[in-house]
Amino acid sequence: DVKVTQSSRYLVKRTGEKVFLECVQDMDHENMFWYRQDPGLGLRLIYFSYDVKMKEKGDIPEGYSVSREKKERFSLILESASTNQTSMYLCASSSYPRNEAFFGQGTRLTVV
Amino acid sequence: AQSVTQLGSHVSVSEGALVLLRCNYSSSVPPYLFWYVQYPNQGLQLLLKYTTGATLVKGINGFEAEFKKSETSFHLTKPSAHMSDAAEYFCAVSDRTYNTDKLIFGTGTRLQVFP
Numbered sequence: 001d002v003k004v005t006q007s008s009r010y011l012v013k014r015t016g017e018k019v020f021l022e023c024v025q026d027m028d029h030e031n032m033f034w035y036r037q038d039p040g041l042g043l044r045l046i047y048f049s050y051d052v053k054m055k056e057k058g059d060i061p062e063g064y065s066v067s068r069e070k071k072e073r074f075s076l077i078l079e080s081a082s083t084n085q086t087s088m089y090l091c092a093s094s095s096y097p098r099n100e101a102f103f104g105q106g107t108r109l110t111v112v
Numbered sequence: 113a114q115s116v117t118q119l120g121s122h123v124s125v126s127e128g129a130l131v132l133l134r135c136n137y138s139s140s141v142p143p144y145l146f147w148y149v150q151y152p153n154q155g156l157q158l159l160l161k162y163t164t165g166a167t168l169v170k171g172i173n174g175f176e177a178e179f180k181k182s183e184t185s186f187h188l189t190k191p192s193a194h195m196s197d198a199a200e201y202f203c204a205v206s207d208r209t210y211n212t213d214k215l216i217f218g219t220g221t222r223l224q225v226f227p
Binding site for chain 2: 050096100105
């Protein structure tokens with residue numbers, strides 16, 4: 001069974017903390033994505049990666065960075081967490097070209 | 113750039129009634145289109161996808177969607193709603209430029225099913 005695993009289902013962090021969200025896929029997919037989901041706004045792309053060490057900004061990259069040192073792992077980093085980054089974060093992966101994305105269970109992050 | 117519009121953020125139907133969730137897309141290339149479903153506190157699960165070929169696509173759980181190029185639409189239907197269909201549904205289009213490959217999502221439609 002294909003799998004995308006996010007390290008935490010729920011996280012509570014303080015304002016100003018550096019936050020790491022980890023995602024691992026076991027399907028040898030080239031593409032990996034981080035989306036943010038907010039009510040009424042759907043899924044918005046933060047960053048994506050199409051190869052190891054390669055990354056591209058999505059629609060809302062401000063306040064975030066990413067790391068992809070190995071093909072199976074894609075990390076999202078909140079450099080200095082703020083309350084407006086409280087959200088559901090979804091990781092996904094897909095194979096090239098233009099195939100469907102497989103999603104993790106999501107991480108609900110609360111910044112207080 | 114590709115984009116997706118889902119008409120209606122909330123749709124309510126009675127159990128046994130027809131389900132119709134609307135999706136229109138904008139794409140400068142032949143589109144690859146997807147419908148996903150999300151149950152509470154879970155990730156997204158693929159319902160069905162259109163790539164090329166037959167324009168009527170069948171998916172899981174009795175859902176189907178029809179690609180209509182002339183209307184730039186990809187509406188999702190199910191003949192008879194079940195209580196277990198209550199969830200949020202997302203339409204997406206594949207955006208491929210150079211060597212990058214990403215999905216662009218609509219804002220979602222929450223489906224309620226009443227007994």
